[in-house]
Amino acid sequence: MxxxxxxxxxxxxxxxxxxxxxxxxxxxxxxxxxxxxxxxxxxxxxxxxxxxxxxxxxxxxxxxxxxxxxxxxxxxxxxxxxxxxTGPHTIRPRRAGGVLRFEKGGGVVFTTVVHHPGTxxxxxxxxxxxxxxxxxxxxxxx
CATH class of the missing domain: 3.30.70 (Alpha-Beta Plaits)
Structure with missing residues (x-):
């Protein structure tokens, strides 16, 4: 920038x-x-x-x-x-067959796709x- x-x-x-x-x-x-x-x-x-x-x-x-x-x-x-x-965007794992891991509400979440609302x-x-x-x-x- x-x-x-x-x-x-x-x-x-x-x-x-x-x-x-x-x-x-x-x-x-x-x-x-x-x-x-x-x-x-x-x-x-x-x-x-x-x-x-x-x-x-x-x-x-x-x-x-x-x-x-x-x-x-x-x-x-x-x-x-x-x-x-950023606008709304989809986040996927880097490797095929992989999963995303993040913390939400005090717990750990595993998923294959996240629909991010943007920032x-x-x-x-x-x-x-x-x-x-x-x-x-x-x-x-x-």
Missing amino acids: TVRVKARLDLNNSEVRNLLQGPTGPVVTFVRGVARRVRTRAVLKCPVDTGRLRSSHREEVGVRLGAVYGFVTTDVEYAQYVHDG RAQPWLREAMEEVAVPAGFRIVR
Whole structure:
């Protein structure tokens, strides 16, 4: 899951060179600050079960082809399902002839199929972007 913070600059080449020279140019510093605040807010808003998802947030800021970019990412494989939710779906055993085992109501249940109702979305990254980046002057584009 990746949420991007991107700044577009319409300046002439000499102004761009002056602003973006090295990792401490004022525009880069501004985007870095916004990305850091988005990451901090995302970590606070992130749903927690084991803490793995919360601790996986990373930020990256750089300059490529005259554009300053900032990312707040998580590389946990289930992040998108938590962020965007899931619709109703069927769960079957991985192996043919296998069974599913889970606990329900204090007891253990064995079955060959589960009709899962889905999970609600918990869009913590989007909310962090809306709370931090939008007031800083960024637009969220999906």
